Amino acid sequence: MEVTLHLVAVTFGLIVLVSYAWKVMNSMWLRPKKLERLLREQGLKGNPYRLYYGDTKEMFKLFKEVKSKPLNVSDDTPPYILPFHHHIIKKYG
Structure with a gap:
């Protein structure tokens, strides 16, 4: 019982950690690079x-x-x- 409860807690913690890491990566790298690509497709340089x-x-x-x-x-x-x-x-x- 304890192993299962411990496993659930660790799994939940990993899910929260991965979710937070994805949000940070999306806001600091993926979204700006996507915006940069879209602006370049429209002909804007920078x-x-x-x-x-x-x-x-x-x-x-x-x-x-x-x-x-x-x-x-x-x-x-x-x-x-x-x-x-x-x-x-x-x-x-």
């Missing part, structure tokens, strides 16, 4: 989906580059204010 950090490394790199350059009065300001957004618009239109 950076590929990257788990966890996304575009943050590139954003910080561009921001660091912009901070190292002085801003002149005659310069265009959007590349200095939002360097990543300016880069994406130039790259993908």
